[in-house]
Amino acid sequence: MTVTILGAGAFGTALAITLAQNGAVSLWARDAARVEEMNRTRRNDRRLPMAELPENVAVTADIDAALTETVLLAMPMQQMGGFLREHRARLDGRTLVACSKGIDLATGHGPTALIHATCPGARAAILTGPSFAADIARGLPTALTLACDTDDAALQERLSTPTLRIYRTTDTTGAELGGALKNVIAIAAGVVTGAELGDSARAALMTRGFAEMTRLAIRLGARPETLAGLSGFGDLVLTCTSPLSRNFRFGQALGQGEGFDPETTVEGVATAKAVVTLAGNLGIEMPVAEVVADLSDHRVTVAEAMHALLSRPLKEE
Ligand SMILES: NC(=O)C1=CN([C@@H]2O[C@H](COP(=O)(O)OP(=O)(O)OC[C@H]3O[C@@H](n4cnc5c(N)ncnc54)[C@H](OP(=O)(O)O)[C@@H]3O)[C@@H](O)[C@H]2O)C=CC1
Numbered sequence: 278m279t280v281t282i283l284g285a286g287a288f289g290t291a292l293a294i295t296l297a298q299n300g301a302v303s304l305w306a307r308d309a310a311r312v313e314e315m316n317r318t319r320r321n322d323r324r325l326p327m328a329e330l331p332e333n334v335a336v337t338a339d340i341d342a343a344l345t346e347t348v349l350l351a352m353p354m355q356q357m358g359g360f361l362r363e364h365r366a367r368l369d370g371r372t373l374v375a376c377s378k379g380i381d382l383a384t385g386h387g388p389t390a391l392i393h394a395t396c397p398g399a400r401a402a403i404l405t406g407p408s409f410a411a412d413i414a415r416g417l418p419t420a421l422t423l424a425c426d427t428d429d430a431a432l433q434e435r436l437s438t439p440t441l442r443i444y445r446t447t448d449t450t451g452a453e454l455g456g457a458l459k460n461v462i463a464i465a466a467g468v469v470t471g472a473e474l475g476d477s478a479r480a481a482l483m484t485r486g487f488a489e490m491t492r493l494a495i496r497l498g499a500r501p502e503t504l505a506g507l508s509g510f511g512d513l514v515l516t517c518t519s520p521l522s523r524n525f526r527f528g529q530a531l532g533q534g535e536g537f538d539p540e541t542t543v544e545g546v547a548t549a550k551a552v553v554t555l556a557g558n559l560g561i562e563m564p565v566a567e568v569v570a571d572l573s574d575h576r577v578t579v580a581e582a583m584h585a586l587l588s589r590p591l592k593e594e
């Protein structure tokens with residue numbers, strides 16, 4: 278079964294490389310010049326420079342030629358809504374597996390909810406969990422969660438490779454919220470590191486961050502065990518502790534009072550804003566997300582953010 282990947286960024290390219298071990302892969306990118314370059318060099322030098330594309334990865338700028346029954350969407354979250362609206366007719370009836378991590382600022386939807394709302398004729402799933410694109414492309418051991426409303430062992434098998442182990446669940450809400458919210462907490466962990474506030478502070482922040490992730494997700498119908506799994510806790514640990522994470526590095530730059538490359542994909546910034554709105558509407562406290570939204574927009578200093586968190590009323594854990 279040929280799998281289609283729409284979006285040839287770091288993650289789409291890494292998935293193409295590993296999934297090619299199971300069969301043909303169609304990798305679509307919107308920019309014809311980049312496609313030509315990738316076909317000439319058999320690499321994606323802009324997004325994932327270290328990895329070679331296997332022979333059975335067909336790179337194309339022709340979306341109709343690329344499309345098959347199973348389609349992985351590997352673009353930044355804030356681009357997905359517009360993309361789905363533009364291509365709704367051709368995506369109808371297919372299985373759309375979102376690989377993005379975030380909450381759409383315009384609608385407050387996570388990836389699968391956005392697919393349901395925009396392409397009601399498609400089947401929605403999400404592939405998420407702790408994995409750096411470079412690790413997947415290098416064939417390092419990785420485990421992810423595949424969440425689909427209807428249990429789908431065949432899809433789980435097609436997306437599993439000798440080094441990429443897929444667990445499956447039907448809790449799409451929990452899986453997509455874990456992946457979205459951990460990026461917000463990773464920014465905060467980066468700030469703590471950049472501002473040299475100490476490892477103890479980072480551990481406290483990760484733990485309280487996980488508490489607020491879980492609080493919002495359960496309120497929206499997620500299962501607690503999903504949050505405790507790869508897509509929640511697992512990815513939180515990875516991105517809050519590794520400088521390979523762009524969200525973590527963005528936070529680190531904020532903590533050091535330095536700028537950050539605006540071209541780099543940092544999903545947690547828009548998601549923090551979306552979360553603050555969502556939590557406000559639901560009457561749920563998300564203090565870490567609030568300070569991340571404020572810090573990202575330079576509305577508060579790191580010292581003010583720290584004071585805001587530490588001066589909250591004392592309460593039971
Ligand atoms: N990198 C990683 O390690 C991981 C990333 N993810 C998630 O994957 C998603 C994508 O991230 P990643 O691949 O790293 O991002 P990159 O910044 O590496 O690449 C983004 C890609 O999306 C394409 N794109 C952007 N907008 C559109 C659009 N409107 N239509 C079509 N294509 C578009 C870009 O095309 P162009 O080059 O033309 O701008 C580019 O190829 C994110 O949600 C991220 O959280 C998940 C796990 C790991």
Ligand SMILES: O=C(CO)COP(=O)(O)O
Pocket residue numbers: 378406407408409460463512515516521522523524525542543544
């Ligand atoms: O989601 C990721 C790892 O699981 C990648 O994290 P960043 O987007 O922060 O680089």
